[in-house]
Amino acid sequence: MNDLLLEIEDLKTHFFLDDGVVKAVDGVSLQVRRGRTLAIVGESGCGKSIMARSILQIVTPPGKIVGGRICYHRAPGDVVNLLDYQRKSREMRAFRGREAAMIFQEPMAALSPVHTIGSQIVERLRLHSGASRREARALAVEMLHRVGIPHPAQRVDAYPHQLSGGMRQRAMIAMALICRPALLIADEPTTALDVTTQAQILELIRQLQAELGMTVVIITHDLGVVAEIADEVAVMYLGQIVEHGPVDAIFHHPQHPYTRGLLRSIPRIEDVTRARLDAIPGAVPHPYARPGGCPFHTRCRERIIHQLELCTHTAPPLTRVGPLQQARCWLHEPPGDGQRGAGHAAEPALAIIGGQ
């Protein structure tokens, strides 16, 4: 078990709006292993970003984390449940600023337009390390150099709009990594970039990951990115992880009907690097009106083909479906067993992942 970095259990983040409650994250269970790269994929609106923000507790009202545990293994044996910290507490701020870091989809939007990139990098460093102004600036220049920004000593005083898109994302990465975090969360870091720049940024992340020994959680729509960088994949649907496993297993032996549906929209598996997850049959249910039972049952053809009545009223548990693979579907859990409870079914799968 000692290679785990993050264990998320039954995480729930809901938005309390005037018209009802949006259950953006509704029972996510997930393990992230130290030093590895986990890709999270799923349709737009399925809750990927909110899950990522929940880890750092930067979800603001009307959003609120309403349940679950997020266990962070600082070192083997040194485990904290991050949800024990208050959202605005000193401990949580230290965690999200120093031990973890996040990079965002739109580097232009995620950088303040009226501050220099240097000042935004220095700010983080000084906040969490107590470095002097001069040291911090020197370290910022050094970091900009490492992420491949030419003339870092001048660029440190540039405003975001003076940089190209790729340079901005590099600056974002520099800002994220300045405190040498153990965990890097990247929310669609390459979506806003052109193809060549995308490849460069991914390469940079991979290289820095190796140098710093970071764990990376990357959220993406792009199966090409998954194929290129991920060790493991988690597939998300309507606020839950419906399938989770090593990248090869997910691509070649998808077990959940939803994952299969996603992959079926790609003609041949070799085309995976050029495919994007946007051609999925059927309409996503309205966020206020989540279906009962298996959340996917309104769109699931296999339910009809196999005539599974159970799906419409009872949610399936996360079940082990391969050596390291788990899926949340009644097809893989004989109904008699499953009704004994989700906890029971999840246990063996966890043990296997842990033992790897």
Added chain:
Amino acid sequence: MSASHLGTLPKHIQDELAALEREEASERAVATASQWRLMWWRFRKHSLAMVSLGVLATLFLVAIFAEFVAPYNPMAVHATRTYAPPQVIYLIEHGRLTWPFTYGLKSTVEVETMRRVYTLDYSQRIELGLFVRGEPYRLLGVIPTDLRLFGTRDGTQLISVLGSDRLGRDLFSRMVHATRISLSIGLAAVALSLVLGVTLGGISGYFGGRVDMLIQRLIEFIDAIPSLPLWMGLSAAIPLTWPPLWVYFAITLVLSLLGWTGMARVVRGRFLALREEDFVMAARVSGSSERRIIFRHMLPSFVSHIIASLTLTIPGRILGETSLSFLGLGLKEPIISYGVLLQDAQNVRTVATAPWLITPALVVMLIVIAYNFLGDGLRDAADPYA
């Protein structure tokens, strides 16, 4: 994935799959539900805007049926009622609910100030009624009638719920008629601004380049100069000899001459955003003429924005007219607008002795606030992300 791949499955399963597909298709249809309906849904949630819509609708009804709503002719002078205070309407007599009534006014002329001083005449109990007979008029300018919304039962006695002015004219009746002029001048001025704004903003946004530059400079220029002094200068030149209707249109013109810039900005912005969008590109690639692209494809897609921003400019025009007329540079008797009414309240001494003369200003404020809320609601509904 289509049902035909599943030919080997039993019939009832195939049916179920087909039903699923139909349902999905209809869900997609809902997703693209008419833009106007979506707007209405969003607008309805804005309760202040809904209330404002009600207030304005009521005022417009009053304006349209002014002769019916006003108990008296707004020009009728009553020498014995100069600066008569508002008469209270009583509903309770001897502790019991009764038909509404009021008491008559007794007046004496104070010698040294030459002013009338009023006291209630309790011996004179005046019964009030709805739909009473009054002075004859033509409803909507055509139907001859003498029915009035309310008034005194016997028709010879007077009731002035908001008091009377310097010449003893009924302030309420005058305000009802002023509503017609002030509301319509707001609309008329904005309609003119709309033509100017859409034309210039459209040209600016659609063609871009030098034309755009030029029009942008013009807009900046107009926005940078203070409008009131300029309005004053322009309307001072309206000849005193012009008939009222001409003056009305001249003032409308003056007001809209400077007021089109906001509209032009909105239209230009929308054009710039839309120019790059797919359907316009598609129309252009398929060889539609420029005019056709503008009128068939681009204009309809931002009508909602135009309506919202129009609504927000109307109050400025109404305040403009009110200010000009208040200063004596705008509309003049015999036209009655809120500004004309407020001319009577120009000095403190008058306001101190007849404070009810300020009520027109309160209605102006109500109108302005209502338009602002309505415009806010419309804007939010038109573009929830802006």
Added chain:
Amino acid sequence: MTSYIIRRVLYFIPTLLAISLVTFFIIQLPPGDFITSFEARALANGDQADLERAAQLRERYGLDQPWYVQYWRWFTGVLTGDFGYSFQWKQPVSALLGQRMLLTFLLALATTVFVWAVAIPMGIFAAMRKNTLGDYAVSFVGFVGLATPDFLLALVLMWISFFYFDMSVGGLFSPEFENAPWSLARVWDLLGHLWIPVVVIGTNGTAGLIRILRANLLDELHKPYVEAARSRGLTEWRLTAKYPVRVALNPFVSGIGDTLPGLISGATITSIVLSLPTAGPLLLQALLSQDMYLAGSYIFLLSILSVLGVLISDILLAWLDPRIRYQ
């Protein structure tokens, strides 16, 4: 930055020309030739001096020549401080302008300061406390402020002070300082009177700017860069003050430029109601008696004042916002 300023100042030249053309148009607008009626009156009174003056003016302004010659003579005169002749006051216009324009300027300046000082904290407060009682209170005051015509506010304030405090609030000076030379005591007296027109004129603009700032700030509060800053572990108040407030102030600064023309309009009508010794009342009188050189000069100067204010706020904005500065 310097080049930006130079560019903006150069833009000012065509604007100046445009304003002068508009003003000249207004001067020419009243039907009939005002000099002719002046001459007729002088002739009727047998006033020889006035007749001579009229002849001089005809010559000076080229009144028998085409309009562009007239325009040019008038405009070059204005540039050298010769604003024409007031037929009503029988004085050169420039003699009537001086102190009144100075006081108008002071009034506009004081009002701008007032607007800033009130709108910034109230706007931030309303945005940070969104949908609380405090926010509703600020918004309500803002709406009423926006909807209240300046002259009404002036009347109501005058009425209140007349009725309840039994004092006259008209004017900018107490009677004993009315025509006194400038002194410390006179400035003090001015300040004591200034606040009423400042509040009256400023209310409108303040209300508008509170709404602008609140809306800007609400827009900014959920922008990704705020979230990014939060993810860096800043405390909530520090992060709000450093990022969204700072960014929201930019459109606010240009908002100040946008409200200035409104302030000048407000100052005009308010000073008429409160009979302040500023440009407003004289402008109205001049317009009513078609004393066009005087009226035109006021319109010209008020426009220039307002355009200059907008120019200054643009430069300020560029200084604050690197995106504009480096364009």
